[in-house]
Amino acid sequence: xxxxxxxxxxxxxxxxxxxxxxxxxxxxxxxxxxxxxxxxxxxxxxxxxxxxxxxxxxxxxxxxxxxxxxxxxxxxxxxxxxxxxxxxxxxxxxxxxxxxxxxxxxxxxxxxxxxxxxxxxxxxxxxxxxxxxxxxxxxxxxxxxxxxxxxxxxxxxxxxxxxxxxxxxx
Amino acid sequence: xxxxxxxxxxxxxxxxxxxxxxxxxxxxxxxxxxxxxxxxxxxxxxxxxxxxxxxxxxxxxxxxxxxxxxxxxxxxxxxxxxxxxxxxxxxxxxxxxxxxxxxxxxxxxxxxxxxxxxxxxxxxxxxxxxxxxxxxxxxxx
Numbered sequence: 001x002x003x004x005x006x007x008x009x010x011x012x013x014x015x016x017x018x019x020x021x022x023x024x025x026x027x028x029x030x031x032x033x034x035x036x037x038x039x040x041x042x043x044x045x046x047x048x049x050x051x052x053x054x055x056x057x058x059x060x061x062x063x064x065x066x067x068x069x070x071x072x073x074x075x076x077x078x079x080x081x082x083x084x085x086x087x088x089x090x091x092x093x094x095x096x097x098x099x100x101x102x103x104x105x106x107x108x109x110x111x112x113x114x115x116x117x118x119x120x121x122x123x124x125x126x127x128x129x130x131x132x133x134x135x136x137x138x139x140x141x142x143x144x145x146x147x148x149x150x151x152x153x154x155x156x157x158x159x160x161x162x163x164x165x166x167x168x169x170x
Numbered sequence: 171x172x173x174x175x176x177x178x179x180x181x182x183x184x185x186x187x188x189x190x191x192x193x194x195x196x197x198x199x200x201x202x203x204x205x206x207x208x209x210x211x212x213x214x215x216x217x218x219x220x221x222x223x224x225x226x227x228x229x230x231x232x233x234x235x236x237x238x239x240x241x242x243x244x245x246x247x248x249x250x251x252x253x254x255x256x257x258x259x260x261x262x263x264x265x266x267x268x269x270x271x272x273x274x275x276x277x278x279x280x281x282x283x284x285x286x287x288x289x290x291x292x293x294x295x296x297x298x299x300x301x302x303x304x305x306x307x308x309x310x311x
Contacts, residue, residue, distance in 0.1 A: 034204075041197075041204035042236040043190065047244040060251065061239050065205045076208055086217070087208035104222045105209070107231035109303070111255035112239065117248065 006135070006142065009100065013133040013144065020129035021094050023153070026066035030058055030122045038062055060114050063124045063152040063160050067094065092148045092167060093128035100144055100169055108145065108166035115159045123155040131164060144169040174245045176309060179286055183274045188241050190268040190292070193229050198264060201233040226263035234262070234292050234301050241270050242290070246307050253306040256290070260300025267295040275304070283310035 028034070035058050039045065045053055069076070079085045084103050091097040118124060132147040146167045152160045174185060195213065202212050210217040211228055218224045235256050242251045262268060269292065276287035286307040293299035 037204045041201040042233065042240055044240050044244075046190075047188070047240055059236065059240055060243055061236060068206060080210075084221070085210075086222070087210045107258055109231070109255065109257035110235050111253070112235075113253050114251055 009142075010135050012099070013135055016096070016098065016130050017133050018129060019096060021127060023125045023127045024067070024094055025123060025125045026063075027068050027070060028066070030062070030066070030118050030120050030124065032056070032120050034066075035059070035062060035120065038065065056120050058118045058120065060117060061112055061161065061163070063118050063126075064150065064163055066124050067126060090169075092130075092146060092165070093126065093150045095128050095130055095148060098133075098144070098146065098169070102142070102144060102169035104170045106168045106170065108168045110166075111164040112161055113163075114161045116154070116161075118152075118154060118160050124160065125153045127151050127153075138170060140170065142170075176246070179274050179277060179284070181274055181277055185245070185272040185274070185288070188270040190237055190270055192265060192267045193233075193262070195227060195264045198227065198229055198233070201230055205230075205232060207232070224261060224263075226265075228261040228263055229266065229268075231256075231258045231301070234258075234268070237268075238270055238290055238292065238301075238303075238305075242272070242288075242305055242307065246309065250307045250309060251305060252308050254290070254303065255305075256301055256303030258301055260298055262292070262294050262298075262300055268292050269294075271299075272305070283308060285309075 038059060044059060076087055086105060088105050089097060128148060128150045131149050134145045136143050147164060149162060149164045151162045154160055198212050211222050211224060212230055213227060215227050218227045239254055272288045272290045274286060275289045278285040288305045290303050290305050291299045292301040
């Protein structure tokens, strides 16, 4: 069910604040092939083209992108025939999906706090929670600002980093 | 990328710009595939413009923030970057030529080294800096 009434929507959103996930483990440990792909896609080697690349250096925020779709999970591309489907779930960081009528999604920004760099072979786990959710009136109608956090750990339970992301549903 | 002199980090000093270059739809596709981000606004121009009202397919915010994280990580060395935040106030679109920048906004010296704060961002060749934020660096001297 999608919530449509503003008062009802506000109540619903406020109830979602503080909802959290249990600690979830990424499908795969930190893999050198994924690190290579990530580094190439983010132009990592362009930063220091003179030096010999060190293949074991894992970019600081790499763990954030380790939580992939399991093999038996529904295919998001199967829904693309719906003209309103933008390809994005509303279950940020594995949190319960937000059921809101807004069809457009924009990334508002991030905050990262880095504690320790992940290493090749690390098992990474994550705990997530909705930090804040606000309903605001924009020029083109209501907008929902969703702030959610992820805290990432290695296999020894040490914190690698925490991230806070703001997404805007409009 | 220019070599950074870590002994010359006074408030107001602009660090050397990092010319990222022109970001094509191919760059966007490569990052979207690497991060398994299927958001249509990054590759379906009709959806981006007609459905979401954007000027064109847009460069991923996550892509831009990783460029900044990587830049500061390489500049200042392992373990130095401890905090980074960015806001996406305006979109950059496919074909935009991007440049990352940073200016020292604070320096605190303590018994264990220096705490450097930076104003950071990415601007495009149209003169818009839609990605802005700050970062904290700890240097053990």
